[in-house]
Amino acid sequence: MKAYDRRDFLKVIGAAGAVTGFGSLVWPMEALAAASGKVVVVGGGFGGATCARYLKRWGPKLDVTLVERDTSYITCPFSNEVLAGNLEMSKITHGYGNIAAQGIDVVHDEVTAIDAGGKSISLKYGGSMKFDKLVVSPGIAFRWGAIENDQVAVQQAMPHSWKAGEQTLLLRKQLQAMRDGGTVIIVPPKKPFRCPPGPYERASLIAHYLKSNKPKSKILIVDANPTHSKQAAFHEGWKKEYGTMIEWIKDTDGGVITSADPGAMTLRNDFGDEYKGDVINLIPYQKAGELVETAGLTNKDGWCTVNMGTFESAEASDVHIIGDACVAGAMPKSGHSAASQAKNCAAAIVSMLAGDTPPEPTYANTCYSLIGPRYGISVAAVYRLKDGVIVKVSGGVSKVGNKDRVHKNEAKYARGWYRSITSDTFG
Amino acid sequence: MSSLLKIAASGIVVLLIGGVGPSQSYAADAVPRAELLASMCSTCHGTNGKGAKPMPGINGEEPDDFIDLMQAFANGEEPTSIMDRHAQGYTEAELKLLAEYFSKQ
Numbered sequence: 297m298k299a300y301d302r303r304d305f306l307k308v309i310g311a312a313g314a315v316t317g318f319g320s321l322v323w324p325m326e327a328l329a330a331a332s333g334k335v336v337v338v339g340g341g342f343g344g345a346t347c348a349r350y351l352k353r354w355g356p357k358l359d360v361t362l363v364e365r366d367t368s369y370i371t372c373p374f375s376n377e378v379l380a381g382n383l384e385m386s387k388i389t390h391g392y393g394n395i396a397a398q399g400i401d402v403v404h405d406e407v408t409a410i411d412a413g414g415k416s417i418s419l420k421y422g423g424s425m426k427f428d429k430l431v432v433s434p435g436i437a438f439r440w441g442a443i444e445n446d447q448v449a450v451q452q453a454m455p456h457s458w459k460a461g462e463q464t465l466l467l468r469k470q471l472q473a474m475r476d477g478g479t480v481i482i483v484p485p486k487k488p489f490r491c492p493p494g495p496y497e498r499a500s501l502i503a504h505y506l507k508s509n510k511p512k513s514k515i516l517i518v519d520a521n522p523t524h525s526k527q528a529a530f531h532e533g534w535k536k537e538y539g540t541m542i543e544w545i546k547d548t549d550g551g552v553i554t555s556a557d558p559g560a561m562t563l564r565n566d567f568g569d570e571y572k573g574d575v576i577n578l579i580p581y582q583k584a585g586e587l588v589e590t591a592g593l594t595n596k597d598g599w600c601t602v603n604m605g606t607f608e609s610a611e612a613s614d615v616h617i618i619g620d621a622c623v624a625g626a627m628p629k630s631g632h633s634a635a636s637q638a639k640n641c642a643a644a645i646v647s648m649l650a651g652d653t654p655p656e657p658t659y660a661n662t663c664y665s666l667i668g669p670r671y672g673i674s675v676a677a678v679y680r681l682k683d684g685v686i687v688k689v690s691g692g693v694s695k696v697g698n699k700d701r702v703h704k705n706e707a708k709y710a711r712g713w714y715r716s717i718t719s720d721t722f723g
Numbered sequence: 724m725s726s727l728l729k730i731a732a733s734g735i736v737v738l739l740i741g742g743v744g745p746s747q748s749y750a751a752d753a754v755p756r757a758e759l760l761a762s763m764c765s766t767c768h769g770t771n772g773k774g775a776k777p778m779p780g781i782n783g784e785e786p787d788d789f790i791d792l793m794q795a796f797a798n799g800e801e802p803t804s805i806m807d808r809h810a811q812g813y814t815e816a817e818l819k820l821l822a823e824y825f826s827k828q
Binding site for chain 1: 752753754755756758759760762763765766767768769770775776777778804805808809810811812813817
């Protein structure tokens with residue numbers, strides 16, 4: 297009989313804790329402090345990459361693998377600056393080298409299936425991979441067909457630019473080619489969607505570009521929603537910086553677009569009215585990423601119901617879902633929210649694998665938007681778990697009537713936020 | 724795994740289900756709450772609170788100064804563009820945990 301070593305012993309403790317799901321294991325200190333097991337994280341955006349890093353930070357003995365299809369990540373935050381020509385794509389592109397250097401196994405492959413019961417995932421190129429705990433941070437997918445012809449229209453004629461990359465550059469090219477006096481139309485999707493203030497920041501930064509390059513042009517935001525994120529602060533800024541260049545049309549005023557004609561560059565609303573644009577940014581309706589939908593982990597609305605403390609899926613134990621794909625109470629679908637959820641999820645997993653109770657969750661979100669390169673506004677909030685639901689306990693939007701100096705500072709802080717979160721996420 | 728170990732493992736499970744043993748855990752938490760709380764600040768203030776210009780570093784502060792400033796943000800005594808909205812979200816006990824944590828970073 298082989299004498300067991302400490303490592304095996306810890307594995308047993310960890311497995312016992314995970315299987316029973318019981319809170320506090322009563323055992324000597326060194327056993328409790330050491331979580332072990334294999335955790336696979338799928339998706340290398342703000343949610344997944346942050347989760348992998350904090351799993352390793354808090355569970356240095358864990359075997360952590362990050363599976364990500366691409367070899368670099370282009371952030372959606374600040375992609376509107378790229379779109380408006382103020383920033384190059386390379387400035388918002390991040391590699392995974394620093395994550396790998398931390399002792400995390402980074403595998404560039406695509407997950408084709410999740411076998412929650414068998415605790416394994418299938419990879420397109422690399423066979424299959426077993427896990428004790430799986431974290432999925434798949435981001436969003438588009439709900440094609442919500443607007444007639446949307447899938448065809450966004451390919452070239454009406455780019456969505458809602459996953460940063462080629463689409464961002466395509467829209468930038470179209471804006472640069474547009475005549476002075478042209479009309480840019482932005483179509484935000486019906487809520488919920490990734491980055492609630494995104495379409496309005498986009499309108500702002502496009503306006504900034506047009507103001508100095510094509511001042512006779514106009515921007516229409518044709519919105520399927522009755523209200524929008526940071527509304528009062530955006531509208532104040534638009535008036536101040538751009539006069540009447542930006543017009544926002546809400547749902548009941550004809551904002552609900554039902555079909556697109558990419559050949560004619562027109563959009564039709566639910567009243568039958570037509571809008572013609574020189575450049576059209578059609579942002580499709582959204583749902584959780586395809587992977588979780590295929591795996592049967594989504595609810596009837598297309599998003600993932602999770603335990604909002606641990607982010608464990610309501611559909612499969614030992615599978616945790618974070619970021620834009622999950623339903624997280626009052627938290628908006630933002631990179632900062634995803635990173636916050638990732639840390640709570642990592643703390644819960646490390647605790648569970650050590651047979652301990654996860655610490656009480658705390659969540660935060662901070663989201664800056666630029667109305668101009670030197671005009672920032674923000675929304676910030678702290679959240680807690682109450683009766684199983686994430687609720688807001690403090691926070692709000694930048695005040696209307698703030699001095700120019702405050703706007704200038706918030707624009708600087710927006711850039712500081714970007715440097716900080718990307719370094720916390722990607723190393 | 725040896726059979727002896729299997730028995731040992733199932734013993735642990737039984738122990739857990741039965742709730743036998745001292746009710747109070749005397750061991751350190753696998754992830755202390757201060758770690759998780761502080762990680763919320765790190766998103767803007769840099770990993771371990773070490774700053775990301777122009778976001779100030781919040782590491783190495785005297786705990787009393789940290790708590791005093793956060794409370795001044797929360798009640799509007801200290802001008803800030805955003806920290807009032809964050810500071811109001813934490814209890815005094817939590818601010819104390821954060822202050823002690825960052826003082827050691």
